[in-house]
Amino acid sequence: MLSKxxxxxLVAIVSKENFDDAKxxxxxxxxxxxxxxxxxPDAVVSPRNTKEVSEIVKVCNQYKVxxxxxxxxxxxxxxxxxxxxxxxxxxxxxxxxLDLDEENLTITVQPGVILVDVANAASAKGLFYxxxxxxxxxxxxxxxxxxxxxGLRGLKYGVTRDYVIGLEVVMPNGDIIKTGGKLAKDVxxxxxxxxxxxxxxTLGIITEAILKLIPMPETKKTMLALYQDxxxxxxxxxxxxxxxxxxxxxxxxxxxxxRVVEDYSKIGLPTDAKAVLLIEQxxxxxxxxxxxxxxxxxxxxxxxxxxxxxxxxxxxxxLAAARRTALSALARLKPTTVLEDATVPRSELAKMVRxxxxxxxxxxxxICTFGHAGDGNLHPTCPTDSRNxxxxxxxxxxxxxxxxxxxxxxxxxxxxxGVGVMKAPYLELKLGKEGIAVMKSIxxxxxxxxxMNPGKVFAKEDRKRVVITNQGSAFRDDxxxxxxxxx
Amino acid sequence: MLSKxxxxxLVAIVSKENFDDAKxxxxxxxxxxxxxxxxxPDAVVSPRNTKEVSEIVKVCNQYKVxxxxxxxxxxxxxxxxxxxxxxxxxxxxxxxxLDLDEENLTITVQPGVILVDVANAASAKGLFYxxxxxxxxxxxxxxxxxxxxxGLRGLKYGVTRDYVIGLEVVMPNGDIIKTGGKLAKDVxxxxxxxxxxxxxxTLGIITEAILKLIPMPETKKTMLALYQDxxxxxxxxxxxxxxxxxxxxxxxxxxxxxRVVEDYSKIGLPTDAKAVLLIEQxxxxxxxxxxxxxxxxxxxxxxxxxxxxxxxxxxxxxLAAARRTALSALARLKPTTVLEDATVPRSELAKMVRxxxxxxxxxxxxICTFGHAGDGNLHPTCPTDSRNxxxxxxxxxxxxxxxxxxxxxxxxxxxxxGVGVMKAPYLELKLGKEGIAVMKSIxxxxxxxxxMNPGKVFAKEDRKRVVITNQGSAFRDDxxxxxxxxx
Numbered sequence: 001m002l003s004k005x006x007x008x009x010l011v012a013i014v015s016k017e018n019f020d021d022a023k024x025x026x027x028x029x030x031x032x033x034x035x036x037x038x039x040x041p042d043a044v045v046s047p048r049n050t051k052e053v054s055e056i057v058k059v060c061n062q063y064k065v066x067x068x069x070x071x072x073x074x075x076x077x078x079x080x081x082x083x084x085x086x087x088x089x090x091x092x093x094x095x096x097x098l099d100l101d102e103e104n105l106t107i108t109v110q111p112g113v114i115l116v117d118v119a120n121a122a123s124a125k126g127l128f129y130x131x132x133x134x135x136x137x138x139x140x141x142x143x144x145x146x147x148x149x150x151g152l153r154g155l156k157y158g159v160t161r162d163y164v165i166g167l168e169v170v171m172p173n174g175d176i177i178k179t180g181g182k183l184a185k186d187v188x189x190x191x192x193x194x195x196x197x198x199x200x201x202t203l204g205i206i207t208e209a210i211l212k213l214i215p216m217p218e219t220k221k222t223m224l225a226l227y228q229d230x231x232x233x234x235x236x237x238x239x240x241x242x243x244x245x246x247x248x249x250x251x252x253x254x255x256x257x258x259r260v261v262e263d264y265s266k267i268g269l270p271t272d273a274k275a276v277l278l279i280e281q282x283x284x285x286x287x288x289x290x291x292x293x294x295x296x297x298x299x300x301x302x303x304x305x306x307x308x309x310x311x312x313x314x315x316x317x318x319l320a321a322a323r324r325t326a327l328s329a330l331a332r333l334k335p336t337t338v339l340e341d342a343t344v345p346r347s348e349l350a351k352m353v354r355x356x357x358x359x360x361x362x363x364x365x366x367i368c369t370f371g372h373a374g375d376g377n378l379h380p381t382c383p384t385d386s387r388n389x390x391x392x393x394x395x396x397x398x399x400x401x402x403x404x405x406x407x408x409x410x411x412x413x414x415x416x417x418g419v420g421v422m423k424a425p426y427l428e429l430k431l432g433k434e435g436i437a438v439m440k441s442i443x444x445x446x447x448x449x450x451x452m453n454p455g456k457v458f459a460k461e462d463r464k465r466v467v468i469t470n471q472g473s474a475f476r477d478d479x480x481x482x483x484x485x486x487x
Numbered sequence: 488m489l490s491k492x493x494x495x496x497l498v499a500i501v502s503k504e505n506f507d508d509a510k511x512x513x514x515x516x517x518x519x520x521x522x523x524x525x526x527x528p529d530a531v532v533s534p535r536n537t538k539e540v541s542e543i544v545k546v547c548n549q550y551k552v553x554x555x556x557x558x559x560x561x562x563x564x565x566x567x568x569x570x571x572x573x574x575x576x577x578x579x580x581x582x583x584x585l586d587l588d589e590e591n592l593t594i595t596v597q598p599g600v601i602l603v604d605v606a607n608a609a610s611a612k613g614l615f616y617x618x619x620x621x622x623x624x625x626x627x628x629x630x631x632x633x634x635x636x637x638g639l640r641g642l643k644y645g646v647t648r649d650y651v652i653g654l655e656v657v658m659p660n661g662d663i664i665k666t667g668g669k670l671a672k673d674v675x676x677x678x679x680x681x682x683x684x685x686x687x688x689t690l691g692i693i694t695e696a697i698l699k700l701i702p703m704p705e706t707k708k709t710m711l712a713l714y715q716d717x718x719x720x721x722x723x724x725x726x727x728x729x730x731x732x733x734x735x736x737x738x739x740x741x742x743x744x745x746r747v748v749e750d751y752s753k754i755g756l757p758t759d760a761k762a763v764l765l766i767e768q769x770x771x772x773x774x775x776x777x778x779x780x781x782x783x784x785x786x787x788x789x790x791x792x793x794x795x796x797x798x799x800x801x802x803x804x805x806l807a808a809a810r811r812t813a814l815s816a817l818a819r820l821k822p823t824t825v826l827e828d829a830t831v832p833r834s835e836l837a838k839m840v841r842x843x844x845x846x847x848x849x850x851x852x853x854i855c856t857f858g859h860a861g862d863g864n865l866h867p868t869c870p871t872d873s874r875n876x877x878x879x880x881x882x883x884x885x886x887x888x889x890x891x892x893x894x895x896x897x898x899x900x901x902x903x904x905g906v907g908v909m910k911a912p913y914l915e916l917k918l919g920k921e922g923i924a925v926m927k928s929i930x931x932x933x934x935x936x937x938x939m940n941p942g943k944v945f946a947k948e949d950r951k952r953v954v955i956t957n958q959g960s961a962f963r964d965d966x967x968x969x970x971x972x973x974x
Binding site (some may be wrong): 101102103104105126127147148150154155159161162171175176177178179181182183184185186187188189190191192194195197198199203214215216238241242244245246283284286287290343344345346347372374375376377410411412413414415416417418419423427430431432434435436437438439441442444445446457 | 588589590591592613614634635637641642646648649658662663664665666668669670671672673674675676677678679681682684685686690701702703725728729731732733770771773774777830831832833834859861862863864897898899900901902903904905906910914917918919921922923924925926928929931932933944
């Protein structure tokens, strides 16, 4: 609970109607898209501008009140779950596109703008903002910056980090800093812009961002290749790249995923195929045609049993939907869906998929795997039920092994979802004690009172995925160390 | 001077033949490519592997001895001048290409590899490492990472930062950390990779790097457009971009530079032109041809008096040489050449060039301006003589005004050269006190004893470019706070 003095100070900053500590409102912001994780904040505030954000932060810093900046809460790592209570900051007023600059190819936005609105504003001017996480229709740009969101176009166009060229940030002491600018080149000091991107709200609050745009590619083609052999699909991925072709999209679905997707969306996917590759290329018509022809050739050489190129835009959308709907389709199977994003070097794709299947078998779980094959960024997904504690324990153990395998293959525990609460216990696998120590000193230096999204990124205990208590749906509202299961 | 115990410990680590504290050797490493700056190190050591680097760092950390990691010393900001003495670390043994991975499109290198050798190794496999600073034939890859080097291809392909995807770093306490990997996506923790890139050796020592490669573009065309009007050239730059064309190179030379270059290289440049744009495009032949045609049209619309497209590779090289030789040509004019890299948003290019000319006139200096127009990254260059103290003072004042103007136009004090000693006093202009405070806390947290390249990036005094003493060529070898002029 906030003390009376903190509440009064916050109300004085944002006004009464933008401060809410009613239980119903707090409940709304007690969880995000991460399964199995919920915790009540003490209050929800909606600042109207950067100055108000700065004043809120100063008060919270003085009284050591946790702050959780929150967009639409679409993240999958528990990044915006207020696990230590405190104040959730919403950006419903700070949701404007401030400037679209066609000469400098930039768009300047407030954190609350929805990602698809950024993409559409760019596209209306013939420009392109490539990052496209699955949540792009609802996620805010602030959230995607905090999590360094990826998506299906990462292989060719990179991720959010590659498009953020300037930031306004409120630091944990309330200072407002500006990094970068509308600049193609800037080496004035440490790269604070990229330090903030992906820092999951633990180092400061992003209140404005300058994003880089690129010219919209002239055209795009979409194709699907079917395989009776998983290895052949994985080999195709490497061979396309080795042929010096970088497709915009190079996605993979395994058989369990294909079946679930077909059952859900009835788009005519062959459910007897062992693996499907969804491949897209964009660019000038000549290049796209040549690349697609070459890709078809590679697919066939590597043993694709069928290759289908969309001849109309509708057909292309239908093919792409096979991949885009995978998560929704899988989420229908069971009450709880655990979706991860272990990532390996592209060359290790086949080994990783094989390992996931073996691990699923070992722990008697259904794990469907799909994902960004071109990036080596897989989404092993386990439909399960959080009420089945025995099965949940097996899920935890299976994913622990998946992360270990990914790191063993030169990969990482998270390619695009972030660490948050869920993967904090595994971060050391990737970074080692020394790497964590570096991160901790930076966190401690910038946020000595640990008010900025505490409990995220850094593990409290080693090697335990998430604390699941047995208290059902009741919140321990008064307990500062609460991580409870919804049931 | 190193104490006896430190010397003994360092010799024990690297062996006697890789430790040198003779005056002649120290003299060699007392300066870099920055004019007007020299200072003696206490010793020069050449570790043979990462473990030795770590041990050296541990000794230096214990005894608070400054460390300056050094490549070929081609930087222009005083980044590798040992201004506070201490130990210069050379990477002459750590100069191997460890791995070129065609499946993952990566090259793994030690810091001492020469940049052009990285580019050539990639190119031999049909791959491309785009960063191309002017020093690429002699600079080491470690140096380019520490300075986040740019070059002529930044507009289309970005800078060094965009190609570093994994690092091994020895931290100031001797810990060895590994960041990133052969991964297209990785969001496991803070972006320590990019924090290190461009940190100028002040946060750690890079001992290995994984660099991203891309497929080599099929073809390239080169053209030159001449203008009788500076504004028209600047407008052309913006208009090409606004036409959704991103050339690989979009370089600018003003009349004073054209004249100097022509005098030097006799390539038939029209010395009566007020401005020249050197434009290159690469990609598939169809796209390159179409883009070049469109660019010619834009140049003519904007009033180019002549447009020349190279018809052979030799001709292309000759045209490109006009830009590549600019610095060498200018350096012949006077004993001292002060070259800066104030950078502005592309749209502000004309204003910035005009401001530079006015400032040159105001301070009665010759300032030639050339640079990466597409990036807004200009190189105002002043041929001068460091022995003429009265003129040097005017040079300092002129550049101070140039930096202020750049920041006023939304730009930065350095686009690609780095801060080092030379621009440290101006960093606050760009980042504000609050931004500097953030950087300082990070530095203090990671390097509490301030052993890593001390005296760089952070200013000792405000707004004073470099301390120039009047003692001629004598070194104050015993003085820890020495910054002396060579005369």
